[in-house]
Amino acid sequence: MRAANKRASDEPVDEEARRKKAAARARRMLKNKADSMPVVEATGPRQKRMVDAELVPPSPRGGLLEVFQQPYLLKLIVSRQLAQMYAASLLGLAWSYVQPAMRFGIYYVVMGFILNLHDGVPYFAIHLFTGIVVVHYFGETWGGGTRSIWSNKALVQKMRMPRELFPVASMLVAAYHTLPQVLVLIVFCLIAGWHLTWGAVAAGVLGTLILVTFAGALALFFAALNVFYRDFQNIVQTIMQFMHFLVPMMYPFGRVWKAHNEHPWLYQIYIANPVAQSVILFQKFFWYSLVDHPHREIKGRSFPPDMWVRGVITLGVCLVLVWLAQKFFSRVEGKFPERM
Amino acid sequence: MTDSIRVENVTKEFTMQYHRTLKEMAVATARRLPLQEKFLAVNDVSFNVEQGESVGLMGLNGSGKSTLLKLINGVMRPDKGSILTRGRIAGLIATGAGFHPQLTGRENLFLNGAIMGMSEAETKRKFDAIVAFADIGKFMDTPVSHYSSGMYARLGFSIAIHVDADIFLADEVLAVGDRPFKRKCMAKMQEIRQQGTTIFYVSHATASVRAMCDRVIVLESGHMTYDSKITEGGSVEGAIHHLQYDDEPGDEPTDEELGADV
Ligand SMILES: Nc1ncnc2c1ncn2[C@@H]1O[C@H](COP(=O)(O)OP(=O)(O)O)[C@@H](O)[C@H]1O
Numbered sequence: 022m023r024a025a026n027k028r029a030s031d032e033p034v035d036e037e038a039r040r041k042k043a044a045a046r047a048r049r050m051l052k053n054k055a056d057s058m059p060v061v062e063a064t065g066p067r068q069k070r071m072v073d074a075e076l077v078p079p080s081p082r083g084g085l086l087e088v089f090q091q092p093y094l095l096k097l098i099v100s101r102q103l104a105q106m107y108a109a110s111l112l113g114l115a116w117s118y119v120q121p122a123m124r125f126g127i128y129y130v131v132m133g134f135i136l137n138l139h140d141g142v143p144y145f146a147i148h149l150f151t152g153i154v155v156v157h158y159f160g161e162t163w164g165g166g167t168r169s170i171w172s173n174k175a176l177v178q179k180m181r182m183p184r185e186l187f188p189v190a191s192m193l194v195a196a197y198h199t200l201p202q203v204l205v206l207i208v209f210c211l212i213a214g215w216h217l218t219w220g221a222v223a224a225g226v227l228g229t230l231i232l233v234t235f236a237g238a239l240a241l242f243f244a245a246l247n248v249f250y251r252d253f254q255n256i257v258q259t260i261m262q263f264m265h266f267l268v269p270m271m272y273p274f275g276r277v278w279k280a281h282n283e284h285p286w287l288y289q290i291y292i293a294n295p296v297a298q299s300v301i302l303f304q305k306f307f308w309y310s311l312v313d314h315p316h317r318e319i320k321g322r323s324f325p326p327d328m329w330v331r332g333v334i335t336l337g338v339c340l341v342l343v344w345l346a347q348k349f350f351s352r353v354e355g356k357f358p359e360r361m
Numbered sequence: 362m363t364d365s366i367r368v369e370n371v372t373k374e375f376t377m378q379y380h381r382t383l384k385e386m387a388v389a390t391a392r393r394l395p396l397q398e399k400f401l402a403v404n405d406v407s408f409n410v411e412q413g414e415s416v417g418l419m420g421l422n423g424s425g426k427s428t429l430l431k432l433i434n435g436v437m438r439p440d441k442g443s444i445l446t447r448g449r450i451a452g453l454i455a456t457g458a459g460f461h462p463q464l465t466g467r468e469n470l471f472l473n474g475a476i477m478g479m480s481e482a483e484t485k486r487k488f489d490a491i492v493a494f495a496d497i498g499k500f501m502d503t504p505v506s507h508y509s510s511g512m513y514a515r516l517g518f519s520i521a522i523h524v525d526a527d528i529f530l531a532d533e534v535l536a537v538g539d540r541p542f543k544r545k546c547m548a549k550m551q552e553i554r555q556q557g558t559t560i561f562y563v564s565h566a567t568a569s570v571r572a573m574c575d576r577v578i579v580l581e582s583g584h585m586t587y588d589s590k591i592t593e594g595g596s597v598e599g600a601i602h603h604l605q606y607d608d609e610p611g612d613e614p615t616d617e618e619l620g621a622d623v
């Protein structure tokens with residue numbers, strides 16, 4: 022039946038027959054539906070309504086900006102995402118600690134005792150946990166953001182809202198899960214005798230900015246791609262499985278630096294990764310502030326020589342990525358409702 | 362009079378994707394089957410609606426009514442032409458409200474209200490009225506995925522009608538409710554109509570459209586083929602006559618040919 026219809030549409034249409042058929046459909050429909058709604062007559066006088074607004078296109082155009090203009094809506098989306106995660110779960114929020122804690126435990130034992138990294142890296146536990154926290158935030162933002170629009174399709178199909186809302190909400194949800202881990206890290210640092218310098222604070226700020234902008238840009242971009250092909254959420258998962266090995270957390274940066282003469286290209290690729298740079302900057306903030314001066318001389322290079330310049334340039338690149346992701350998002354967003 | 366909705370040469374194209382996986386695409390390419398097909402769900406439609414006008418939208422299934430409403434409320438963007446609207450828009454489009462299935466009725470109420478532009482205070486103020494109108498009582502704290510389609514429509518309509526919008530869109534969603542509730546909805550729509558809200562009402566219930574609308578627009582395969590204000594000599598009868606072309610029942614096609622419309 023369907024195939025027959027399709028073939029018919031290629032041939033010159035018999036206009037007369039088509040109209041006849043449509044008319045018959047209309048007659049039948051009107052007959053069946055004539056009484057489907059009760060009649061309620063208008064009563065009272067008609068008022069005039071003064072609308073104090075401009076004529077504007079109804080579809081959202083403001084992108085990320087529009088999201089932040091509606092903090093109340095953003096709050097509702099974030100809290101519903103959290104509620105949904107912990108629905109019918111006994112441990113609730115605790116789950117977001119179980120995974121990092123287990124990962125920490127296993128890496129600590131395997132890397133530390135078996136590969137003997139405890140001796141090479143003072144405060145190895147802090148070094149390791151810093152990396153875990155940064156990668157956790159990155160992974161949750163990217164993965165959650167990528168799925169965010171597709172998993173809210175019931176809303177996206179029917180209601181008008183800036184769709185950037187969902188990836189942004191994923192960023193906030195990830196932050197909500199990561200912040201307590203950061204607090205744990207700070208407590209450990211304080212116990213271990215943390216003495217912060219301005220340089221360390223600057224590194225922390227720069228690291229945060231790089232992390233947030235890079236993860237946000239990826240979340241926005243992949244959220245849009247994932248509407249069209251669900252392969253992208255698997256791609257993200259696959260990449261995230263390697264991420265822990267691509268940042269200096271189980272091994273010190275010094276090891277990477279040692280290899281940079283022999284494998285200059287590999288080094289460039291390694292260091293170009295904004296997540297790796299963010300981890301390096303966070304190491305400067307948490308871990309390096311604990312390491313005593315005598316250690317510094319022994320251990321060789323703990324950071325890339327061009328850490329600051331590179332960090333600032335990377336932040337600039339990440340901001341451009343956010344802008345590009347937004348452009349891409351706005352371009353394809355109009356097709357979301359019909360592709361779901 | 363101020364314009365409430367301005368639609369100019371609006372066209373919306375849909376792409377039918379026949380194959381989603383790489384394998385399917387490869388097979389289709391090898392057999393020279395089309396990978397996708399495009400068609401115009403809304404085709405070069407233009408009209409102006411003044412604030413406070415109440416428009417009845419008629420047309421066969423698949424003629425593009427829901428798509429036009431989605432373009433007006435901003436869920437979709439036209440491929441060609443432009444749409445401008447003034448003020449807050451609320452309403453129900455296609456079957457079922459935009460609810461999140463895992464959330465309870467209460468949570469969806471707040472979320473839906475926020476999406477349509479209500480603040481937290483405004484939603485709280487109207488909460489009791491919305492719940493009372495929807496009349497779903499103890500189910501407010503049940504996830505909406507457990508609702509019947511009637512309850513779904515009740516809550517959706519109740520939220521939308523309480524938004525105090527400048528433009529109200531009512532697609533065929535009300536078709537699922539029971540009769541007393543439908544009557545209540547129609548009365549409420551008359552009430553906001555009297556307050557000067559612009560209304561779009563999709564229905565084929567002739568008498569109901571006649572009572573509710575000042576103007577009737579007919580869509581036919583995406584084209585607007587009839588548009589007339591009652592005050593300028595238009596009538597629901599005119600629209601119906603137009604839909605039926607000849608008004609001579611006679612050679613009715615069989616049910617099979619009519620397909621899903623019956
Ligand atoms: N997301 C979509 N993708 C492809 N085609 C669609 C989509 N939504 C609707 N259509 C098609 O567009 C046409 C108009 O649909 P619709 O606006 O729902 O009609 P109506 O509301 O008048 O019944 C129909 O042929 C329908 O199959």
Ligand SMILES: [Mg+2]
Nearest residue numbers: 426427455533
């Ligand atoms: Mg429809």
